[in-house]
Each structure stands twice: as C-alpha cells, then as structure tokens.
Amino acid sequence: MEQLKLVAVSAGLSSPSSTRLLADRLAEAAQERLAEQDRKVEVEVIELRDLATAIANNLVTGFPSPTLGAAIDAVTKADGVIAVSPIFTASYSGLFKSFFDLVDPQALTGKPVLVAATGGTARHSLALDHALRPLFAYLRALVVPTAVYAASEDWGSSGDEYTEGLPARIRRAGGELAELMASRPARDESTDEPGEYERQLADLRFD
Amino acid sequence: MQFGIFTVGDVTTDPTNGRAPTENERIKATVAIALKAEEVGLDVFATGEHHNPPFVPSSPTTMLGHIAARTENLILSTSTTLITTNDPVKIAEDYAMLQHLADGRVDLMMGRGNTGPVYPWFGQDIRQGIPLAIENYALLHKLWREDVVDWEGKFRTPLQGFTSTPRPLDGVPPFVWHGSIRSPEIAEQAAFYGDGFFHNNIFWPAEHTRRMVALYRKRYAHYGHGTPEQAVVGLGGQVFMRKNSQDAVREFRPYFDNAPVYGHGPSLEDFTEQTPLTVGSPQQVIDRTLGFREVVGDYQRQLFLMDHAGLPLKTVLEQLDILGEEVVPVLRKEFANLRPAGVPDAPVHPAVAAARGNGTHGPAGTTGTTGTPGTPGKED
Numbered sequence: 001m002e003q004l005k006l007v008a009v010s011a012g013l014s015s016p017s018s019t020r021l022l023a024d025r026l027a028e029a030a031q032e033r034l035a036e037q038d039r040k041v042e043v044e045v046i047e048l049r050d051l052a053t054a055i056a057n058n059l060v061t062g063f064p065s066p067t068l069g070a071a072i073d074a075v076t077k078a079d080g081v082i083a084v085s086p087i088f089t090a091s092y093s094g095l096f097k098s099f100f101d102l103v104d105p106q107a108l109t110g111k112p113v114l115v116a117a118t119g120g121t122a123r124h125s126l127a128l129d130h131a132l133r134p135l136f137a138y139l140r141a142l143v144v145p146t147a148v149y150a151a152s153e154d155w156g157s158s159g160d161e162y163t164e165g166l167p168a169r170i171r172r173a174g175g176e177l178a179e180l181m182a183s184r185p186a187r188d189e190s191t192d193e194p195g196e197y198e199r200q201l202a203d204l205r206f207d
Numbered sequence: 208m209q210f211g212i213f214t215v216g217d218v219t220t221d222p223t224n225g226r227a228p229t230e231n232e233r234i235k236a237t238v239a240i241a242l243k244a245e246e247v248g249l250d251v252f253a254t255g256e257h258h259n260p261p262f263v264p265s266s267p268t269t270m271l272g273h274i275a276a277r278t279e280n281l282i283l284s285t286s287t288t289l290i291t292t293n294d295p296v297k298i299a300e301d302y303a304m305l306q307h308l309a310d311g312r313v314d315l316m317m318g319r320g321n322t323g324p325v326y327p328w329f330g331q332d333i334r335q336g337i338p339l340a341i342e343n344y345a346l347l348h349k350l351w352r353e354d355v356v357d358w359e360g361k362f363r364t365p366l367q368g369f370t371s372t373p374r375p376l377d378g379v380p381p382f383v384w385h386g387s388i389r390s391p392e393i394a395e396q397a398a399f400y401g402d403g404f405f406h407n408n409i410f411w412p413a414e415h416t417r418r419m420v421a422l423y424r425k426r427y428a429h430y431g432h433g434t435p436e437q438a439v440v441g442l443g444g445q446v447f448m449r450k451n452s453q454d455a456v457r458e459f460r461p462y463f464d465n466a467p468v469y470g471h472g473p474s475l476e477d478f479t480e481q482t483p484l485t486v487g488s489p490q491q492v493i494d495r496t497l498g499f500r501e502v503v504g505d506y507q508r509q510l511f512l513m514d515h516a517g518l519p520l521k522t523v524l525e526q527l528d529i530l531g532e533e534v535v536p537v538l539r540k541e542f543a544n545l546r547p548a549g550v551p552d553a554p555v556h557p558a559v560a561a562a563r564g565n566g567t568h569g570p571a572g573t574t575g576t577t578g579t580p581g582t583p584g585k586e587d
Binding site: 056057059060061062063065066 | 410411412415468469470471472473477478481482
C-alpha cells in the first residue's frame with residue numbers, strides 16, 4: 001500500500017500556539033486510526049505564521065516564493081488536509097484565507113479536509129460551520145462531518161452529559177478523516193497535454 | 208537573434224519627485240524611445256495596447272506608422288495586440304496597411320488582455336478569453352492568406368465574399384507571435400500554427416517560463432513544423448544598468464519599490480533572485496541574459512522593458528545607450544557563437560531581408576538574419 005500524505009495547515013500566530021497544538025492532536029488521531037488499518041501516513045505541518053510575508057508578497061506579485069510554493073504544492077498533493085484557524089472577528093483569520101486564496105481553486109477538489117478552529121470562548125464555535133465549511137465546499141473538498149472547535153476552557157475540562165470532551169471530538173474527527181483518506185483512490189499523475197485545445201484548434205483550421 | 212525593447216505605455220508618477228508626465232509627454236517620449244532604439248542599433252520596438260488609464264497606447268498602428276516614417280531599420284511590433292477584444296478584420300486591415308507603409312518591417316504579438324472591464328467595453332466576456340483568442344486568430348490567419356473569405360464563427364458577424372485590403376505586402380502576412388504568461392492553451396495555439404511564442408518572463412520565476420516554452424517546443428514539433436529546437440521563441444526581460452552595480456541598485460530602488468505591478472511587495476533583492484529582473488552593471492545584464500538560453504534553449508528574440516514605473520525619459524535614453532553600446536553587441540556575438548547550426552532566426556519579411564542585403568528572398572516563413580552586419584542569412 002502506498003504511503004499516504006497528510007498535511008496540516010495551522011494559522012496560529014503565537015508560539016507556542018493552541019491552534020498548532022490542535023492541528024498536531026488531530027493529525028495524531030488520524031494517524032492512529034490509519035495505523036489500525038496498517039496504513040502508513042507521512043504528516044507535514046505548515047505554519048502560516050512563517051509564511052506571512054511570502055503570502056502577502058504573492059498577493060502582490062502573483063507568484064509564490066520557493067518556500068511558499070513548496071507549501072502550496074504540499075497541500076495540492078496531499079491525500080488529506082487538516083485546516084486549523086483561530087477565529088478572528090467571527091470568521092477564519094485573514095492569513096488563513098489569504099493562504100487558501102493562493103491555492104489553485106481545483107487543487108482541493110474531492111480531497112478529504114478536516115476543519116478546526118480555536119478561540120477564547122466556545123461562543124464562536126459555529127464559525128466552523130458558517131465560515132470554514134462553506135469555504136471548503138466552494139473548493140469542492142470533502143469536508144468531514146465533525147469539525148473541531150477548541151475554546152481555551154476545553155484544554156482543561158472533560159465532557160459533560162451533553163457533550164463529548166475535546167479528546168473525544170478530536171478522535172472522532174481524526175477517525176472520519178482517516179476513513180476518507182484510506183478509501184481514496186490512488187493519486188493519478190496528471191499530464192499537461194492540452195488534448196481538448198488540439199481538437200478545438202483543429203476544428204477552426206480552415207486552410 | 209533579434210534584440211529590442213517593449214513598452215507598456217504607462218503614465219506613472221516618478222516616485223523620486225512626485226511628477227507624472229502628461230499623456231502628450233508620455234506619447235512623445237515613447238516615440239523618442241523608439242527612435243533611440245533604432246539609433247543604438249536595436250532590431251525591434253514593440254508597443255502595448257491598452258484601453259484604460261493610466262496607459263496611453265490605445266491606437267498602436269497610429270503610433271507605429273508614425274515611427275515607421277521616421278526610422279529605416281527598426282522592426283515594429285506589439286506587446287500585445289488584443290486578439291480578444293479587437294475585431295480580427297480590423298487587425299488584418301490595420302497591420303497590413305502598416306506593413307506596406309513600413310516596407311515589411313512589421314510583426315505582431317497576440318495577447319488576450321487581463322483587464323476585466325475592457326472585455327464588456329468592447330462587447331465581449333472575459334470568461335470567453337481563450338475561445339475568443341482561438342476563433343479570432345483563426346479568422347485573422349485566414350484573412351491574410353485567402354483573397355476572398357467566407358466565414359462564420361461564434362463571436363463575430365459572418366463574412367460572405369469579404370476581401371481584407373490591402374493584401375499583405377508581396378503576399379507575405381506579418382509574422383505573428385503569441386504571448387502568454389501562464390496559459391498552456393496559447394503555447395498550444397502558437398505551436399499549432401507554427402507561429403512564434405513569446406514569454407513575458409518578467410513577473411514569474413524562470414522555472415515557469417521554462418515549462419511554458421518546453422510545452423510550446425514539444426507541440427511545435429508535434430504539429431510538424433520542425434524540431435523542437437527550431438521553434439521560434441521570444442523572451443521579455445527587465446533590466447536597469449549603471450557602470451557600478453551599487454549605483455544601479457540605489458537609483459532603481461525607489462522605482463522598484465513603487466512600481467505599479469509589484470511595488471510594495473517583495474524586496475528588490477528577493478525579486479531579483481526569484482525573477483529574471485537584473486539591476487546592476489552591464490556585465491551582470493550580459494551574464495543573466497545569456498543564462499536565459501539555459502532555461503529555454505537557443506531563442507530568437509529578446510525584448511527588454513526599459514521605460515516603466517515612472518522612470519524619466521532622460522534615464523530611459525541613457526539606459527538605451529548602455530544597452531545598445533555595451534550589452535547587445537556582446538550578446539549578439541555570444542548567442543551566435545553558442546547557437547548550433549539548424550536553429551533559425553526569427554522570420555522577417557523578404558523585403559526586410561533583402562534590404563539588409565543578406566539575400567533572403569523566400570516565401571513566408573523564410574528566415575533571415577536581422578541586424579547582424581556581415582553575418583550571412585541562414586536559409587532552410
């Protein structure tokens with residue numbers, strides 16, 4: 001079986017960052033579930049903070065620096081993506097959106113994506129379903145049913161009679177992502193042969 | 208190999224003194240720059256086409272016709288002609304007329320244009336950019352090759368029994384380049400017709416240019432026009448030179464930092480490293496430009512962007528002196544030495560080849576050396 005590639009994108013800004021911590025925990029959960037099925041997975045974490053200037057420059061110039069290009073490439077070629085943003089002003093952060101603005105609109109088509117977010121209070125948790133999920137729906141990604149929100153208090157509490165605690169939610173979401181990744185058909189190496197345009201040109205040739 | 212300059216025709220405030228030229232000053236400066244290009248021995252002057260401020264060149268054949276009357280040797284070209292929003296019939300007429308007035312010293316480069324509102328202003332839809340480029344060029348190609356045209360397409364009113372006049376000079380249509388930064392369909396189109404492919408090569412890393420040109424060369428051979436090495440390739444380039452490279456960097460930096468396209472983004476140093484921009488001594492420009500050959504193979508046309516971002520006319524003319532006196536003569540010699548036999552020159556009109564005394568009197572597509580006194584033309 002081919003080794004799978006899982007890329008976690010973290011838009012956390014502080015160091016250490018709870019957004020990064022959540023990304024790591026989700027990646028581990030997916031990895032564990034895949035290990036149960038004897039599937040190996042390589043995990044790469046992309047910290048957008050390190051790419052902040054490169055992302056702004058790409059917006060201005062239209063092309064990525066080599067490091068940013070490698071990050072975009074990693075997301076494009078991944079078998080699964082974990083996308084984690086802090087919630088700022090009722091939505092994903094500007095840095096998070098700017099990064100995904102630079103990824104080709106077709107790059108995530110059909111790709112399993114797990115969305116997650118962090119914030120100071122649980123009152124912002126629906127930003128996951130009102131902001132992140134539509135973003136990835138637009139990109140035609142397969143967003144897993146469980147989105148994970150970690151408020152500050154979640155790092156120090158367990159579940160109650162109504163809700164699972166953070167570890168259980170992480171396990172469930174990671175498991176859902178792992179199932180989609182494992183059942184995904186092998187990557188196809190696309191070519192840049194413009195067959196369709198050859199036909200179109202041939203149709204128009206009059207002489 | 209042909210060397211020349213291409214202009215966007217932007218009216219940009221000089222960031223060092225806050226002054227912007229008037230449209231009239233910018234237009235006259237463009238003419239002065241073209242005349243200087245001829246004076247310093249360059250082969251090609253190409254003008255952009257734009258239909259929105261802050262750009263002035265909305266009427267390229269008016270500009271080029273005027274320059275034609277005031278020059279003897281310069282090949283007049285475009286960078287680019289909007290094949291999407293211009294009527295291909297009008298392109299056929301305008302450029303054939305220019306070709307007669309300029310005694311064959313005309314070629315042109317097709318481009319799509321990426322300014323959204325220009326499309327609806329001219330009755331088109333930017334989402335149809337590629338289909339427009341393909342259909343309109345197919346019609347233009349036919350209008351220059353068939354005396355009487357019957358035609359029907361998706362985008363333009365049909366033609367029955369139409370003859371585009373004047374007919375191309377001596378029956379040889381102007382050579383056409385297709386310019387594109389990132390659309391493989393345009394490389395495919397250039398390959399399909401056996402036309403030239405021009406990569407702007409300014410705003411993107413060299414690796415990207417390499418892939419686009421490699422695709423064009425491969426498809427050129429696929430369509431049976433020759434070997435991949437015989438495909439006709441042009442590149443853009445962007446340089447600023449002073450005798451001392453530190454002086455070049457110091458003088459150019461405010462123009463770079465405030466440039467309309469990439470200003471307020473990456474540093475001059477990062478941009479120089481990541482794109483073909485060269486700011487430094489003439490020798491640095493020579494070395495970097497010779498390096499383009501490693502990226503795209505032996506190629507036929509090198510155009511430099513010299514007059515943008517608010518650089519004053521005086522500075523641009525000084526740059527052209529350096530380019531013509533110190534850079535291009537060396538590049539001509541070095542590129543010629545490196546180029547294997549069998550790689551053709553860019554096609555020029557037979558009248559141009561004849562005027563240059565290299566005895567090339569062939570049909571369309573015959574190659575001729577341009578601007579290299581004493582070098583016999585290569586014929587295939």
